[in-house]
Amino acid sequence: MKPTLQTVADAVGVSRSTVSNAYSRPDQLSPALREKIHEAARRLGYPGPDPTARSLRRGRVGAIGVLFTSALSYAFTDPYAVQFLRGIAETAERHGSGLLLVPLSESEEEAGIQAVRNAAVDGFCVYCVPAWHGALDVTRSRGLPTVAAERPAEVGPETMYVGIDEVAAARTVGGHLARLGHRRVAVVSDFLVAQRRTGPVSVADPAEIRYDVTRERLRGFAEGLAEGGVGWSDLLLCNAGTNSRAEGARAAEYALDRVDRPTAVLAVTDLLALGVLDALAARGLRPGRDVSVTGFDDIPEATAAGLTTIRQPAVEKGAIAGRLLLEPPEDPAARQVLLPTDLVVRASTGPVERK
Amino acid sequence: MKPTLQTVADAVGVSRSTVSNAYSRPDQLSPALREKIHEAARRLGYPGPDPTARSLRRGRVGAIGVLFTSALSYAFTDPYAVQFLRGIAETAERHGSGLLLVPLSESEEEAGIQAVRNAAVDGFCVYCVPAWHGALDVTRSRGLPTVAAERPAEVGPETMYVGIDEVAAARTVGGHLARLGHRRVAVVSDFLVAQRRTGPVSVADPAEIRYDVTRERLRGFAEGLAEGGVGWSDLLLCNAGTNSRAEGARAAEYALDRVDRPTAVLAVTDLLALGVLDALAARGLRPGRDVSVTGFDDIPEATAAGLTTIRQPAVEKGAIAGRLLLEPPEDPAARQVLLPTDLVVRASTGPVERK
DNA sequence: TTGAAAGCGTTACCAT
DNA sequence: ATGGTAACGCTTTCAA
Numbered sequence: 008m009k010p011t012l013q014t015v016a017d018a019v020g021v022s023r024s025t026v027s028n029a030y031s032r033p034d035q036l037s038p039a040l041r042e043k044i045h046e047a048a049r050r051l052g053y054p055g056p057d058p059t060a061r062s063l064r065r066g067r068v069g070a071i072g073v074l075f076t077s078a079l080s081y082a083f084t085d086p087y088a089v090q091f092l093r094g095i096a097e098t099a100e101r102h103g104s105g106l107l108l109v110p111l112s113e114s115e116e117e118a119g120i121q122a123v124r125n126a127a128v129d130g131f132c133v134y135c136v137p138a139w140h141g142a143l144d145v146t147r148s149r150g151l152p153t154v155a156a157e158r159p160a161e162v163g164p165e166t167m168y169v170g171i172d173e174v175a176a177a178r179t180v181g182g183h184l185a186r187l188g189h190r191r192v193a194v195v196s197d198f199l200v201a202q203r204r205t206g207p208v209s210v211a212d213p214a215e216i217r218y219d220v221t222r223e224r225l226r227g228f229a230e231g232l233a234e235g236g237v238g239w240s241d242l243l244l245c246n247a248g249t250n251s252r253a254e255g256a257r258a259a260e261y262a263l264d265r266v267d268r269p270t271a272v273l274a275v276t277d278l279l280a281l282g283v284l285d286a287l288a289a290r291g292l293r294p295g296r297d298v299s300v301t302g303f304d305d306i307p308e309a310t311a312a313g314l315t316t317i318r319q320p321a322v323e324k325g326a327i328a329g330r331l332l333l334e335p336p337e338d339p340a341a342r343q344v345l346l347p348t349d350l351v352v353r354a355s356t357g358p359v360e361r362k
Numbered sequence: 363m364k365p366t367l368q369t370v371a372d373a374v375g376v377s378r379s380t381v382s383n384a385y386s387r388p389d390q391l392s393p394a395l396r397e398k399i400h401e402a403a404r405r406l407g408y409p410g411p412d413p414t415a416r417s418l419r420r421g422r423v424g425a426i427g428v429l430f431t432s433a434l435s436y437a438f439t440d441p442y443a444v445q446f447l448r449g450i451a452e453t454a455e456r457h458g459s460g461l462l463l464v465p466l467s468e469s470e471e472e473a474g475i476q477a478v479r480n481a482a483v484d485g486f487c488v489y490c491v492p493a494w495h496g497a498l499d500v501t502r503s504r505g506l507p508t509v510a511a512e513r514p515a516e517v518g519p520e521t522m523y524v525g526i527d528e529v530a531a532a533r534t535v536g537g538h539l540a541r542l543g544h545r546r547v548a549v550v551s552d553f554l555v556a557q558r559r560t561g562p563v564s565v566a567d568p569a570e571i572r573y574d575v576t577r578e579r580l581r582g583f584a585e586g587l588a589e590g591g592v593g594w595s596d597l598l599l600c601n602a603g604t605n606s607r608a609e610g611a612r613a614a615e616y617a618l619d620r621v622d623r624p625t626a627v628l629a630v631t632d633l634l635a636l637g638v639l640d641a642l643a644a645r646g647l648r649p650g651r652d653v654s655v656t657g658f659d660d661i662p663e664a665t666a667a668g669l670t671t672i673r674q675p676a677v678e679k680g681a682i683a684g685r686l687l688l689e690p691p692e693d694p695a696a697r698q699v700l701l702p703t704d705l706v707v708r709a710s711t712g713p714v715e716r717k
Numbered sequence: 718t719t720g721a722a723a724g725c726g727t728t729a730c731c732a733t
Numbered sequence: 734a735t736g737g738t739a740a741c742g743c744t745t746t747c748a749a
Contacts, residue, residue, distance in 0.1 A: 011741095011742060011743085012742065012743065012744095013742080021720080022719070022720045022721075023742090023743080023744090024720060024744080024745080025718085025719060025720075027745090028718095028744090031744075035719090036718065036719075037718070040718085040719090054500070055479055055503075056744090057418075057741090057742055057743070058479070058480045058482040059417045059418045059423060059482050059741085059742080059743090060418055060725090060741070060742035060743040060744090061742080062414045062482060062743095063412075063414045063415050063726070063741090064724085064725055064743045064744045065725090065743085065745095066725075068414060069480040069481075069482075070462060070481075070482070083438050083444040083447070083448075092438060096463070096465050097465075100465040100477075101467075101470065103473040105427070105462045105477055105481055106462070106464075107460050107461070107462050107463075109460065110451065112455075118455075122460060124409065124410045124413070125416075125458075126413060126460060127413040127417060127423065148407055150364065150409070366725095366727085367728095368726080377735070377737075378726090378727080378736085379729090379736055379738095380734085382727070382728060382729095383734095383735085386727095386728075390734075390735085395734085412725090412727070414725085414726080414727090415725070416726080416727055417727090417741095418725090418727070418728095419728045419741055420728070420729095
């Protein structure tokens with residue numbers, strides 16, 4: 008029989024409350040008694056209050072749930088995701104909280120939803136989960152504090168998020184390329200269409216794109232490029248099945264192998280952009296000379312690759328998400344955080360070569 | 363007031379048990395009633411049984427805890443760790459269990475220990491936590507099934523672990539280099555000394571190394587190299603502050619910039635070895651010709667880098683760890699698993715150039 | 718400083 | 734097929 012609070016209380020000859028206090032509010036009893044209790048606990052092999060029972064009573068668990076799409080396997084392949092997670096882990100660590108990973112596989116949506124239902128956590132962080140995912144209904148109905156890792160399309164006064172101004176950031180990319188003279192432009196992005204296939208797609212209007220971040224970034228690209236007279240319908244859209252380097256390369260092929268090859272390829276993430284650079288290399292094309300390439304996020308690898316990109320503070324973003332959950336600010340306005348971004352120009356972009 | 367089982371029961375006019383059954387044992391009641399209950403739950407905004415209360419009652423939480431050293435920040439940057447995590451996640455997922463990451467910060471040990479105390483889990487997986495960490499006392503006293511991700515120094519009949527024969531594997535690396543004629547040899551490793559600093563260190567005897575895995579691997583390196591007459595004291599030891607590519611490069615500098623530059627550098631992980639290769643590249647040295655380099659783990663990146671290394675089945679290791687926790691074998695012997703390893707020889711090692 | 722009593726929201730068991 | 738009752742192990746008033 009496993010020892011409980013009661014066991015210890017009986018052994019010492021005090022009440023449960025006193026033993027409980029010995030653990031949770033040491034200042035509430037005499038040092039002598041406290042020591043006596045701890046000694047008895049050691050002797051009896053009592054490991055301290057049961058976490059589950061304590062959580063039930065206190066109404067606090069000491070863990071936060073992180074929701075992300077895709078298998079865990081892929082979750083960590085994106086350095087940006089890793090950095091974000093690291094930020095949130097650091098905050099959790101300071102609070103003595105754990106991180107409950109909740110993968111939402113696409114193939115088994117119901118399993119993911121169940122996982123969210125059963126998650127014993129004090130709050131949720133929603134990382135890159137499309138707005139239409141059923142799991143979000145559950146997080147809502149559970150009524151726990153929830154923070155999104157990007158600005159949601161619909162923001163109520165209660166909504167917590169930490170994000171960036173996607174449109175504005177993307178606009179600087181578009182503008183940069185427009186000023187360099189680029190007029191034939193391709194975009195490599197995941198989530199352009201509902202299906203997870205890699206290849207060229209046509210989208211009549213950015214508003215049709217369901218996934219928030221993708222939509223906003225593409226909007227921004229278009230707005231910036233408009234400076235050079237490039238319209239939405241001029242863009243060559245290449246969908247990537249997943250946000251991965253390999254699919255970035257595959258998607259880019261459709262643009263690079265055309266006779267009227269684009270002079271610039273805008274990727275919606277750095278990971279995809281690295282793939283685009285791979286595709287360039289495979290064709291002997293020089294980034295920034297033959298074809299300009301841009302990314303988004305500024306992951307560590309971007310520096311070595313000389314990738315022009317948008318820098319956003321990923322670790323800090325995670326840290327803030329954690330803080331929003333663990334130390335919610337009084338002021339509602341402070342619960343909606345927009346982080347600054349910078350356009351980092353490196354060698355992967357350059358002026359269009361005059362013929 | 364948040365709705366509970368009772369709320370729903372009252373609304374429908376049935377007992378709590380029935381509502382509970384509607385969720386946990388749907389076959390125990392008529393489809394009609396079940397639907398009626400679910401409908402009422404939806405209407406009242408009842409999110410389903412409270413996970414904490416359910417855990418308390420059932421005596422099972424549905425989550426396993428993974429203990430990480432402060433490296434959590436770094437944990438995700440090591441592809442080997444990611445693969446291991448993936449393996450354990452796959453098993454957990456099959457069992458409908460979650461993965462609770464418990465970060466153990468080095469700076470705030472007490473916070474980590476608290477986190478372990480409070481972790482609502484059914485078992486622990488201890489990943490790369492040094493044997494002297496206080497959190498391990500807690501896992502022990504909690505009496506939950508615990509599996510180590512490597513063979514611990516002290517193994518009782520109860521101890522569960524899944525590891526490899528570190529010494530034997532490392533010995534094959536040492537022997538390989540010895541036979542290639544290498545006599546001036548450096549080792550790049552983390553945890554050689556207690557402090558987290560990067561640079562050359564001296565360690566009188568491998569037994570002094572406190573961190574198990576490091577100690578065993580170095581022992582193996584030395585045993586293998588002894589074939590060529592290289593003794594422990596001949597080794598040039600370079601400590602890396604963290605297990606990361608960057609620190610691997612920094613640590614290697616101390617070896618590569620010497621006048622009597624070593625002809626071989628043995629790294630204790632692939633991540634460090636990639637760093638060593640970076641340092642070589644920065645100096646225009648050719649791996650396998652000017653300097654031989656070896657790693658350990660065989661992460662995916664090792665292939666492209668042409669790194670000679672020890673392959674160990676990382677995903678499988680994680681999967682087995684998960685299985686040990688979630689479906690403990692009857693036979694105690696089966697709870698201690700040693701996985702096979704292979705020496706994978708690639709281009710980063712070669713014979714010493716004759717002068 | 719210590720103790721008694723009242724739950725926290727479930728589920729398991731045994732009746733009906 | 735459904736309901737009543739008793740835990741699960743703890744914390745938290747409140748009173749002594």
